[in-house]
Amino acid sequence: MPAALPSSAQTFVLVDDTATFRGLLKDALQRRFQPKVFRDFGDGCDALASCLAQPPDLLIADLYLRDMDGRDIVRALRQKGLATKVVILTAHPEAQLPAELVSLGVAGFVDKNSPLEQIDRAVQCVLEGGMFFSATVPPPVPSSLASEPALPRAGAELLSEREQEVVRLVARGLVSKEVADQLGLSARTVEKHRARILAKLGLHDVPTLVRWCLRNGLG
Numbered sequence: 001m002p003a004a005l006p007s008s009a010q011t012f013v014l015v016d017d018t019a020t021f022r023g024l025l026k027d028a029l030q031r032r033f034q035p036k037v038f039r040d041f042g043d044g045c046d047a048l049a050s051c052l053a054q055p056p057d058l059l060i061a062d063l064y065l066r067d068m069d070g071r072d073i074v075r076a077l078r079q080k081g082l083a084t085k086v087v088i089l090t091a092h093p094e095a096q097l098p099a100e101l102v103s104l105g106v107a108g109f110v111d112k113n114s115p116l117e118q119i120d121r122a123v124q125c126v127l128e129g130g131m132f133f134s135a136t137v138p139p140p141v142p143s144s145l146a147s148e149p150a151l152p153r154a155g156a157e158l159l160s161e162r163e164q165e166v167v168r169l170v171a172r173g174l175v176s177k178e179v180a181d182q183l184g185l186s187a188r189t190v191e192k193h194r195a196r197i198l199a200k201l202g203l204h205d206v207p208t209l210v211r212w213c214l215r216n217g218l219g
Helices: 019-033 044-053 070-079 097-103 116-127 143-147 161-171 176-183 187-201 206-215
Strands: 011-015 037-041 058-062 085-090 108-111
Touching: 011 019, 011 044, 019 037, 019 116, 037 044, 044 058, 044 070, 058 070, 058 116, 070 085, 070 097, 085 097, 085 116, 097 108, 097 206, 108 116, 161 176, 161 187, 161 206, 176 187, 187 206
Parallel strands: 011 037, 011 058, 058 085, 085 108
Antiparallel strands: none
């Protein structure tokens, strides 16, 4: 087990209707990330009510709950303008899910049949501002991206060559340290590049940046 990694996110919410799995995952994540608050639920409605009343920094949600779909929880949060980071879990991954989840602003997607360590990796990646999708389900490019009105088609010409290198790696799910290692830069420099890229394109988060990259052929 890796050493504990105190998280900058202070509040986690976990919702999964399988009590044994939920208990194991809660214990593992608490020991690894040491969040200040960790709330867990077996029902989607209870989890959603908790998230709306006290928005968490991170939500880890099963996709198919007994009482509701995990996507509906995410939609409700986004409709309220909440920027909670989300990792979705499912025992039944389907090829179209990653692209669908990206469109909802979900930054992590993991097959529950994978080892717990893979969920750990997803949570760490998402907390650091990256994206993580189960290796068993490559995210396809949805046809809807080609005509999505909310994303600017132009803008790539505004980016320098270095910024285009950074944005391609960010779009592949690499966090700042990984991008820095590949490009021979410091993580701080990569963070500055990423902030400038978002500002130039008029975007606000990594999931939207990934969708922009796919639309503009920079993925």
